[in-house]
Amino acid sequence: MKRGIITVIIIAAAFAGIMFVLNKNKAKNEADTATVAIQNAAVAVRADTVQHRDVNAQYITNGVFAPKQEVVLSAETSGKVIRVLVQEGAFVKTGQTLAIIDGDKQNVNVSNAQAVYNNAEAEVARFESAFSTGGVTKQQLDQVKLQLENAKNNLKSAKLAASDVNITASFPGVVNSRSIEPGSYVSPGQQMFEIVNVSTLKLKINVDEKNIGQVKLGQNIKVQSTVLSDQTFNGVVTFIAPKADGSLNFPVELEIKNNASNDLKAGMYGTAYFGGDQAVQALVVPRNAFVGSISSNQIFVADNGKAVLKHVVSGRSFGDYIEIISGLEEGTVVITSGQINLLDGTPVEIIK
Incomplete structure (x- = not known):
């Protein structure tokens, strides 16, 4: 009995010692962790x-050069392309013929419309003569005059359609792309040529609200391109947006006259310098x-x-x-x- 009590006391004492050591280690670890946390809290x-x-x-901003004039020429009538007279990269003048579409069908339509018009014109002359002798009524005469007017309009429309077989340039420029070949069949609205005029370009830039006050319409601005770093161009402010975008920037457009060899190309990056270099x-x-x-x-x-x-x-x-x-x-x-x-x-x- 006495031995059992002693055993229990020894086990209890050992357990108490173990708990003491564990608690001491826990307190030390928490203190160390707190110290590390304090050391690592600073970012x-x-x-x-x-x-x-x-x-x-000087206020400097960048943009992209765009052509002042560019147009996509599309077919206005259907038919087979007989001839293509220009290549990509060719310079064309205003009114120059670029391609010719087979106009046989359109010519037949013009002939038919002309015949109808001639007949209507003869009918009006006959009815006017009959009206003067009381052979027809005023209403009958008015009806044939209306038929003549309709025939005249149809003839004009047929001639316009016949003239659409010649595709011509609307302004001087360079053929940037050509999407037809001789023998191609085209339909109204189909793209045929893209003409670009780079003798004058536009530079589209954004000016922030803190500098927009120094930008004025007609102002001359120094413009450069990183590709042509040895050349300087003169830009003229032609547009200032009355409203800023979501980033509080105001779209501004400059017009730049290209050099004689048209070294500036649409799509190049350009830099505009506002104010003096001071x-x-x-x-x-x-x-x-x-x-x-x-x-x-x-x-x-x-x-x-x-x-x-x-x-x-x-x-x-x-x-x-x-x-x-x-x-x-x-x-x-x-x-x-x-x-x-x-x-x-x-x-x-x-x-x-």
Whole structure:
């Protein structure tokens, strides 16, 4: 009996010792985990400083050159293509014949319409003579005159259809594409040629709301293409949209006269330079300091080891830098990367 009691006491003491050790280890582990959590709570970010910089005040924006004139010529009558008179890449003049469609059917229609018109004309002359002697009534005379008018209109329509067998250029330009060959059968509306005039081009660009005020109709703008970096072209502002798009940009169109060899091509990228090439001092931050887009006007600053969300008023764009009108002071440290992991008040660690 006494031995059993001793055994129970020993087991209880061992169990109590085990529990003591486990609790001690648990407390140590929790303390270590808390320490690691504190160390790892700070989000690694990169930063820059708000400061006054000498920046180029010139506003630069890019667009794509488009032809001032382009048209797709389609068949207006059905028939077989007899001749194709131009190749792709050929320069054509206004009114030049590009292709000829078999007009036998149209010519037959003209002959038939002409015969009907001649007969109606003779009928009117006969009825007018009979009317003068009382042989026909005024109503009968009016009916044959109406028939003559209808015959005249049908003849005119037949002649127009017959003239449609000649496909002609509506303005001077270059044959950009040709989709027919001699012997092809075409139907009304079928595409035959695409004519493009690149002697004058349009450059379609977007100007943000902070710079649209300096753009005026008729203004001369320096234009360049990266493909023709050694040449400079003059652009004239011909259109300014009265309404901005969803990104607060205003579509603007410039008209550019090509050089003698038409080196500028539709589809090339072009760059427009607004304002003079002059340096000014401005309070700026890097473009990538903004949360999301520049239009959000939100920037995280690093303050006492924490990220603080600031609302600012942004100004002009200077390439990689954006002017700050209000909301930040010179010397403020702004976060330029890692913003996706931040909330207002998140601990941060600035890395190089």
